[in-house]
Amino acid sequence: MSPFKPDIPHPSVRRLSVYLRQLESLRVQDVRTVSSQTLAASLGLTGAQVRKDLAYLGSLGHPGIGYPTQELVSAIRRALGIDREWLAALAGVGNLARALLRYRGFPQQGFRIVALFDTDPAKIGQQVEGLTIHGVGHIPEVIAATGAELGVLTVPVEGAQAVADMLVAAGIRGVLNFAPTVLRLPASVSLVSVDLAVQLEQLAFLVQMASHD
Amino acid sequence: MSPFKPDIPHPSVRRLSVYLRQLESLRVQDVRTVSSQTLAASLGLTGAQVRKDLAYLGSLGHPGIGYPTQELVSAIRRALGIDREWLAALAGVGNLARALLRYRGFPQQGFRIVALFDTDPAKIGQQVEGLTIHGVGHIPEVIAATGAELGVLTVPVEGAQAVADMLVAAGIRGVLNFAPTVLRLPASVSLVSVDLAVQLEQLAFLVQMASHD
DNA sequence: GGATGTGAACGACTTCACAGCG
DNA sequence: CGCTGTGAAGTCGTTCACATCC
Numbered sequence: 001m002s003p004f005k006p007d008i009p010h011p012s013v014r015r016l017s018v019y020l021r022q023l024e025s026l027r028v029q030d031v032r033t034v035s036s037q038t039l040a041a042s043l044g045l046t047g048a049q050v051r052k053d054l055a056y057l058g059s060l061g062h063p064g065i066g067y068p069t070q071e072l073v074s075a076i077r078r079a080l081g082i083d084r085e086w087l088a089a090l091a092g093v094g095n096l097a098r099a100l101l102r103y104r105g106f107p108q109q110g111f112r113i114v115a116l117f118d119t120d121p122a123k124i125g126q127q128v129e130g131l132t133i134h135g136v137g138h139i140p141e142v143i144a145a146t147g148a149e150l151g152v153l154t155v156p157v158e159g160a161q162a163v164a165d166m167l168v169a170a171g172i173r174g175v176l177n178f179a180p181t182v183l184r185l186p187a188s189v190s191l192v193s194v195d196l197a198v199q200l201e202q203l204a205f206l207v208q209m210a211s212h213d
Numbered sequence: 214m215s216p217f218k219p220d221i222p223h224p225s226v227r228r229l230s231v232y233l234r235q236l237e238s239l240r241v242q243d244v245r246t247v248s249s250q251t252l253a254a255s256l257g258l259t260g261a262q263v264r265k266d267l268a269y270l271g272s273l274g275h276p277g278i279g280y281p282t283q284e285l286v287s288a289i290r291r292a293l294g295i296d297r298e299w300l301a302a303l304a305g306v307g308n309l310a311r312a313l314l315r316y317r318g319f320p321q322q323g324f325r326i327v328a329l330f331d332t333d334p335a336k337i338g339q340q341v342e343g344l345t346i347h348g349v350g351h352i353p354e355v356i357a358a359t360g361a362e363l364g365v366l367t368v369p370v371e372g373a374q375a376v377a378d379m380l381v382a383a384g385i386r387g388v389l390n391f392a393p394t395v396l397r398l399p400a401s402v403s404l405v406s407v408d409l410a411v412q413l414e415q416l417a418f419l420v421q422m423a424s425h426d
Numbered sequence: 427g428g429a430t431g432t433g434a435a436c437g438a439c440t441t442c443a444c445a446g447c448g
Numbered sequence: 449c450g451c452t453g454t455g456a457a458g459t460c461g462t463t464c465a466c467a468t469c470c
Contacts, residue, residue: 011461013418017411021393035429043395047429048463055431063430063469080414081421088413095312102308105393105410111417150416174420176413180234180318182256190419192412197318198230199405200301200389201293203363204324205226206403207387208294224439248451260451261441268453276447276452428470435464442457448450 008079012053018043019053020076027069035066082110089115089148089172091163092155093123093133096178100152101129114146119159136166143170153177221292225266231256232266233289240282248279295323302328302361302385304376305368306336306346309391313365314342327359332372349379356383366390 008016022042026034036050043050054060054067057075061067077083090097090113100106101113116133118124124135134142151167153160153175160179167175174190177183180198185191221229235255239247249263256263267273267280270288274280290296303310303326313319314326329346331337337348347355364380366373366388373392380388387403390396393411398404 009461013415014411017408017414018395020414021408021410022395037429046463048465049461051430052432052462059431061430064428065470066429079418081417082414086413086417095308095315099308099312100409103409105408106413109410109414111410111413149420150413152413173423174416176416182231182235188423190416190423192416192419194407194409194412195230195234195318196313196316196407197234197322197324198227199407200299200319200324200363201230201233201295201322202226203387203389203403203405204294204299205292206405207362210386210401210403222439250451259441261443262439264452265440265454272453274452277450278448279451430467430469432466432468433464434466435462437462438460440457440459443455445452445454447452 008056012056013080015045015049015053016076016080019050020073020080023069023073023076027073031069033066034069034072036061038066085110085112086150087112087114087146087148088150088152088176089113089117089139089143089146089167090152090154091117091136091139091167092153092159093118093128094154096154097152098128100154101131111150113152114148115142117142117163119155119163136163139166140170143167143172149173151175153179153183155179157181221269225269226293228258228262228266229289229293232263233286233293236282236286236289240286244282246279247282247285249274251279298323298325299363300325300327300359300361301363301365301389302326302330302352302356302359302380303365303367304330304349304352304380305366305372306331306341307367309367310365311341313367314344324363326365327361328355330355330376332368332376349376352379353383356380356385361385363387363389366392366396368392370394 037047040047040050057079060071060075088111093116116128116131117136117139118133119136123133126133151172153164155163157179160181161183164175164183164185168185168189177193180195183191250260253260253263270292273284273288301324306329329341329344330349330352331346332349336346339346364385366377368376370392373394374396377388377396377398381398381402390406393408396404
């Protein structure tokens with residue numbers, strides 16, 4: 001099915017996302033070509049690191065010249081699987097959900113939120129950013145009707161596992177979880193979790209370490 | 214200054230945060246003691262991994278018994294530097310900021326947001342969650358007056374570096390950045406960045422890989 | 427000359443396996 | 449006997465160094 005699948009290591013995948021962000025801003029400035037050293041310096045990395053990562057995309061670089069910006073952008077998008085539109089459903093319509101709905105980065109990268117769910121009867125039926133909030137009981141039909149493949153979980157921690165299970169049952173293929181809990185999902189469903197308290201704790205640790213000379 | 218600083222590796226630090234979350238929920242259920250195997254299984258890790266991580270905290274485990282929940286929680290909090298209160302300032306009062314202000318996990322872990330900043334004249338002077346929004350011009354005085362040590366950046370990408378520079382100039386010691394850009398800060402200031410588009414891209418990649426058998 | 431792509435050396439983290447203790 | 453703590457082995461990722469090509 002896939003033409004070739006070079007099995008990109010996880011750290012490289014994360015960095016490719018970061019390169020993409022940087023390259024898109026360079027492209028806007030009409031920079032045609034970029035060297036591994038230049039790109040690396042702008043991100044605080046080494047040239048070798050960047051070259052290793054980009055080599056997973058194939059041989060796009062030209063010795064003595066660098067990498068063509070435009071082609072790199074396309075190749076990274078293809079490798080990451082974002083050379084097409086991804087439809088997502090969002091469960092739990094609080095402030096975080098509203099922030100995500102207005103976040104320009106998502107549509108820019110081809111992510112479109114096409115369905116909203118909540119358990120709160122007061123919210124069900126309301127419109128947010130042009131989308132109607134559905135009760136979680138309607139997850140199956142709405143997911144099927146919209147064709148959403150990804151689920152974004154911005155519900156309180158108590159309901160997270162239950163709502164995740166419903167999304168999975170409805171055929172969702174990946175979950176982005178913001179609830180501070182460890183979700184148990186079937187292996188066939190991909191999971192990325194972002195725990196905001198964990199991030200702040202990492203920061204506190206770093207600051208504390210920096211103080212101890 | 215520090216009694217002992219065992220230099221915990223980064224992956225372990227991240228997992229310690231996760232253990233803490235899990236242990237606190239166990240403690241609520243009055244579970245007095247926990248084995249590395251039990252804790253590991255609940256998180257999808259191996260017992261050896263958990264033991265290695267916990268060994269950085271000292272010898273808290275009892276062979277044949279396990280680890281005392283309560284003491285583990287305290288030891289992890291101490292190691293992470295969250296055995297005290299951290300004061301944070303939040304710059305950029307949009308939906309994401311409002312979500313963070315209402316997020317229960319922060320006060321629970323000892324993080325308190327004590328100051329708000331924005332550039333929008335329409336927002337300056339308004340109250341949100343009991344805090345007054347100040348103009349970014351007042352960052353120096355307000356940071357000094359409140360004693361905030363951490364800065365949370367929830368501003369649009371265009372203003373991120375400039376606001377970060379102001380926070381740094383005001384004496385902030387760590388920054389949690391949500392803007393999708395690579396911030397350049399002095400080495401003395403710690404930085405943790407969360408790029409939401411990157412997270413969704415990781416998810417898309419995983420789902421794509423899962424489809425290719 | 428200038429910059430890529432990559433084997434080889436290195437370093438970091440994880441897993442194994444087991445001695446030792448309650 | 450169960451479970452911890454930890455050297456040793458193994459795996460994974462990064463850095464180095466250089467042959468190669470325009």
